[in-house]
Amino acid sequence: xxxxxxxxxxxxxxxxxxxxxxxxxxxxxxxxxxxxxxxxxxxxxxxxxxxxxxxxxxxxxxxxxxxxxxxxxxxxxxxxxxxxxxxxxxxxxxxxxxxxxxxxxxxxxxxxxxxx
Amino acid sequence: xxxxxxxxxxxxxxxxxxxxxxxxxxxxxxxxxxxxxxxxxxxxxxxxxxxxxxxxxxxxxxxxxxxxxxxxxxxxxxxxxxxxxxxxxxxxxxxxxxxxxxxxxxxxx
Numbered sequence: 001x002x003x004x005x006x007x008x009x010x011x012x013x014x015x016x017x018x019x020x021x022x023x024x025x026x027x028x029x030x031x032x033x034x035x036x037x038x039x040x041x042x043x044x045x046x047x048x049x050x051x052x053x054x055x056x057x058x059x060x061x062x063x064x065x066x067x068x069x070x071x072x073x074x075x076x077x078x079x080x081x082x083x084x085x086x087x088x089x090x091x092x093x094x095x096x097x098x099x100x101x102x103x104x105x106x107x108x109x110x111x112x113x114x115x116x
Numbered sequence: 117x118x119x120x121x122x123x124x125x126x127x128x129x130x131x132x133x134x135x136x137x138x139x140x141x142x143x144x145x146x147x148x149x150x151x152x153x154x155x156x157x158x159x160x161x162x163x164x165x166x167x168x169x170x171x172x173x174x175x176x177x178x179x180x181x182x183x184x185x186x187x188x189x190x191x192x193x194x195x196x197x198x199x200x201x202x203x204x205x206x207x208x209x210x211x212x213x214x215x216x217x218x219x220x221x222x223x224x225x
Contacts, residue, residue, distance in 0.1 A: 104148075
């Protein structure tokens with residue numbers, strides 16, 4: 001079945017560091033990918049839609065200059081958290097839709113980001 | 117505005133004790149209602165898609181049903197390995213998903 005790979009699985013770094021997270025669709029192409037953020041014991045909140053070959057679409061309240069998204073190819077989207085601070089610590093998850101209308105999203109295993 | 121509300125927030129069952137999880141929704145034009153399972157520290161794993169009222173789908177001990185206002189995830193004779201958070205989600209335009217808060221299910225041996 002469709003697989004989405006996310007890397008790294010865990011990052012611990014100092015405040016002020018920029019962190020890049022990769023999301024790859026392994027056996028299918030994805031012109032669109034999605035980035036979510038999840039706090040402990042809460043549900044997934046959509047941050048942005050990553051569009052291959054064009055700018056990402058951000059949800060209301062998400063700072064586009066803080067969370068840079070690049071969709072460089074049909075199988076890779078990256079999320080860069082710039083100048084990260086402790087409040088950016090969270091679980092970040094990407095997804096890509098399967099082929100065909102109204103197909104389920106396939107999720108990566110997430111990245112646990114901890115900013116000290 | 118599309119909304120998804122799940123209940124209960126948490127549920128503890130004994131092994132073999134059947135129960136149901138609820139997902140109530142409001143949407144202007146249902147394109148798909150999805151159930152996912154999420155284990156701690158992992159991304160959601162797809163379980164079912166339901167498209168129209170009256171539809172039912174089954175997988176092992178799980179059965180999902182759909183009405184015009186809500187969906188149920190029935191779990192029959194659960195085992196400890198069924199312990200997870202179960203998420204319900206709606207498709208919005210452009211394939212975006214709106215998630216409910218989830219139900220944390222714990223099955224005690």
